[in-house]
Amino acid sequence: MKAAFFCLTIWLALSMAPAEAADAGTVTIVEGRARVLRDLTWYKLAPGARIREGDIIEAMDAAQVQTELATGGSLNLGGPGALYAAALPLAGDKPAGPLEFALPAGWLKLAANAAPAGIRVQSGPAMVSVVEAIVVFRAQTDAIGFFVESGGAKLVETGPAGKGAAPVEARAGEYWSQAADRPLRSEPRAPAAFVAAMPRQLLDPLPVLAPRYKSAKVQLVAEQEISFAEAEPWLAGPYRKVFLKRLTPRLRDREFRAAVEARIARYPEWDPILHPEKYQPKVPVEPK
Amino acid sequence: MKLIWKFNLVLLGIFLLGFAISGYVSYNVLQANAREEVVQNARLMMEAALASRNYTNTQIKPLLDTQLKYVFLPQTVPAYAATEQFNDLRKTHQDYAYKEATLNPTNPRDRASDWEADVVQIFRQTPGTTELVGERDTPTGRSLYLARPIQIKNGACLVCHSTVEAAPKTMLDQYGGANGFGWKLNEIIGSQIVSVPMTVPVARASATFRTFMLSLAAVFAATFVLLNVMLHTIVIRRVTKLASIADQVSLGNLEAGEFRTKSKDEIGVLTDALGRMKTSLVQALKMLEE
Numbered sequence: 001m002k003a004a005f006f007c008l009t010i011w012l013a014l015s016m017a018p019a020e021a022a023d024a025g026t027v028t029i030v031e032g033r034a035r036v037l038r039d040l041t042w043y044k045l046a047p048g049a050r051i052r053e054g055d056i057i058e059a060m061d062a063a064q065v066q067t068e069l070a071t072g073g074s075l076n077l078g079g080p081g082a083l084y085a086a087a088l089p090l091a092g093d094k095p096a097g098p099l100e101f102a103l104p105a106g107w108l109k110l111a112a113n114a115a116p117a118g119i120r121v122q123s124g125p126a127m128v129s130v131v132e133a134i135v136v137f138r139a140q141t142d143a144i145g146f147f148v149e150s151g152g153a154k155l156v157e158t159g160p161a162g163k164g165a166a167p168v169e170a171r172a173g174e175y176w177s178q179a180a181d182r183p184l185r186s187e188p189r190a191p192a193a194f195v196a197a198m199p200r201q202l203l204d205p206l207p208v209l210a211p212r213y214k215s216a217k218v219q220l221v222a223e224q225e226i227s228f229a230e231a232e233p234w235l236a237g238p239y240r241k242v243f244l245k246r247l248t249p250r251l252r253d254r255e256f257r258a259a260v261e262a263r264i265a266r267y268p269e270w271d272p273i274l275h276p277e278k279y280q281p282k283v284p285v286e287p288k
Numbered sequence: 289m290k291l292i293w294k295f296n297l298v299l300l301g302i303f304l305l306g307f308a309i310s311g312y313v314s315y316n317v318l319q320a321n322a323r324e325e326v327v328q329n330a331r332l333m334m335e336a337a338l339a340s341r342n343y344t345n346t347q348i349k350p351l352l353d354t355q356l357k358y359v360f361l362p363q364t365v366p367a368y369a370a371t372e373q374f375n376d377l378r379k380t381h382q383d384y385a386y387k388e389a390t391l392n393p394t395n396p397r398d399r400a401s402d403w404e405a406d407v408v409q410i411f412r413q414t415p416g417t418t419e420l421v422g423e424r425d426t427p428t429g430r431s432l433y434l435a436r437p438i439q440i441k442n443g444a445c446l447v448c449h450s451t452v453e454a455a456p457k458t459m460l461d462q463y464g465g466a467n468g469f470g471w472k473l474n475e476i477i478g479s480q481i482v483s484v485p486m487t488v489p490v491a492r493a494s495a496t497f498r499t500f501m502l503s504l505a506a507v508f509a510a511t512f513v514l515l516n517v518m519l520h521t522i523v524i525r526r527v528t529k530l531a532s533i534a535d536q537v538s539l540g541n542l543e544a545g546e547f548r549t550k551s552k553d554e555i556g557v558l559t560d561a562l563g564r565m566k567t568s569l570v571q572a573l574k575m576l577e578e
Contacts, residue, residue, distance in 0.1 A: 147357075147358070149354065149357050150357075173357065173457065188457055189457035189458060189461070190357070190358050195358045195359055198358070203354060203355045203358055204351075204354055204355065205354050
């Protein structure tokens, strides 16, 4: 009996160890309404919450959410906006490549300290890669503007207009912007309109607060599952394949399924799931 | 000339001489003290301005370094901080002034006026001079100024003031690229000047001087009157009486009166002696008659 109890204790300890190490980042500031999408469910965000790969952080209105990464670096998201952790290794894992985030909308201050792999941010028609730098992004529909506070960044145009274009080096003090209807351009300083619209907290260095939450265990409170309207922008974005696979279980939901059915032409990948009968091998009809 | 006149003349002479010497010495001491007080006030204000500069440079600016990359904040400039702090003080003390008078300033309000430029030139021509104190007339009265040179000892200053190309873009947005450049390391580019009004301390010193001299005059007058009363009562009146009796006796009038006194002072002794002399004289005359 004692041996069994001992074995159970050892098993529990071993099984809990990965859970402790399974954090990729910690949310250290939450001001205003903010939530995180994990798997298919939205959870209310609170300081101390752990962030993982695949999470989508959403800051409503003028909310701010700061995340400090286990591998080094911080991201401060200013609302209204969202940030998707596309590639985010767990603490202790060796990153296979650069950390990757997607910023479809909102403000983001990225303080990267992620040598040698670096961090890249996909936003609008551009992908910005940094290793050791501080960059402030403003993402709007089909437009991006970013200011390099310190260090340097590499910008690659990902939109149709920039296909095949060589990466551009952005140096400290430079402001770069690109829109779907406007070519890439740079300015030697942050434009007044950009600075005026910038959330106040992004003007200062990002505070380091992660040590406060080192031992904090924050239980996320579930709100609701992702709706089709919330999922649609992600299904239409550059991570379509990932989200099509991830959101497939939501097709069991009647409303979600109905919404997809109404636009099935846009989601041919889901047609075999929704209408398997159409894809079953045809049984030859024997002539009577 | 009567004894009282001689005495009064000498006393008055001494009093007047003492009054004049006291007046001269006290006036100069009070004025010198007033000026020294003004200089000390100016030094204290200069130190306060330096403390403000240092605080801004070491504690405020580092906090705002990131913001400076977006928009230029003059609040991070030590000279601006010191000037603004003083401007706040001037709301209640209008005659006091502090200026970082600069020959080629970034902020036009720091440009040296004619007399300030002269002060800067003195510092530039005599590099060892660390402080200048002077006085000048202003519309509100006489004013004392204390000046110290502003020398570029920290190469970090040249980031904003060497060339337009090297200057932060956000600063150029605010002040343009026409002024405040071309500064060199160790160059004296201006002067910190504190101006303190002299009117109030000088007026206070003059009031003190008047009070002192009036008090001194009152003491002199009281002493003069008292000495005269005492001289008249203790000496003049008794000596006059003695002289009158002695005069009558000398003329043969032995009934003129008695030399009597209860006093044991010198005049009392003299009275007793004259009394004995009269008695001896009367007895001698009686013996001659017999």
